[in-house]
Amino acid sequence: MSSGDYFLHESAYVDEPVSIGAGTKIWHFAHVLSGTTIGKNCVLGQNVMIGPNVTVGDGCKIQNNVALYRGVVLADDVFCGPSCVFTNVLTPRAHVERKDEFAETHVGYGTTIGANATIVCGNALGAYCMIAAGAVVTHDVPEYALMAGVPARRIGWVSRSGDRLGPDLICPRTGEVYVESNELLALASD
Template sequence: MSYQAHPTAIVDDGARVGDGTRIWHWTHVSAGAEIGADCSLGQNVYVGGKAVVGRGVKIQNNVSIYDSVTLADDVFCGPSVVFTNVVNPRGHVSRKHAYRPTTVGRGASLGANATIVCGHSIGEYAMIGAGAVVTRDVPAYALMVGVPARRVGWVCRCGEKLPAGDAPRCADCGSGYRIEAGQCHFQETDPA
């Protein structure tokens, strides 16, 4: 098996693209980029040569994954998500040596038009609301909204908001969690 690319897509020699990945209209994957298996890259997506995209990642239309951005397995990037890689850009000053890494943990979801300022990490299964601007690290399972993004709750691996409390259980899938010292930890799945 191999990947599929629309005739208008450009996949440079030296890019590594996993089996089963689909690359749609007007997308550019640069030489050196790493894209895992079973991904979907929508229309007008750009992937830089030093970007890493894990397995099963969904990248919607108009998203640029610049150098120094790493997306773990099963990440979802909504339409027009913005990543940066320099905190103080100037058109007349080259800052390629100053790229700051950004990592997005397994299963995290980034809503449409969210902006992720470089140099931060987003924890696994976190959910960033549409239009939010992430300016600091985000803990696992955090539900973040606003400008700048702030935590307004916790979310389950299945994407549902968790009820308040120190030991919430997802009403949808039954998964259990433990909230401790400002962090959310997966506990178990309800055997019922």
């Protein structure tokens, strides 16, 4: 089924009002709740739930079984691996209503989040960082950081193209040169 300039599988649900960009594909059993904005050329896999009031940038790829709750903001070109998890409160209890405590989680441009990783709410993920499969992010992540473990710790750096950087901080794919200063990384040309 096609709706406007985006593709919507017949088993998917889209509540009103929402904004969905041209070229976006929403697959089997996905649910987009009201107040959500999804950019252009995104892909929402099977059983993805987004909203309410979530913002997804252009070019994002959200794999199967991912839920993005109120407070999550994805910049452009974010990749969310299968079954990765975004929490929405720090101390949940079934018998205590905490919807007014949902913490914002900002995911920077070009970030990659691996399968089954958990992003604890209230943390910011810097542009181009890479979160390893199964990692649990419990604090802010710097740009270009390669994070792994429980809790996640920085184990290296990655380039804009997602390649792990060696001690010379030169991307093996593109030849881009990076510089490190005070536990932060930046392109040398910036």
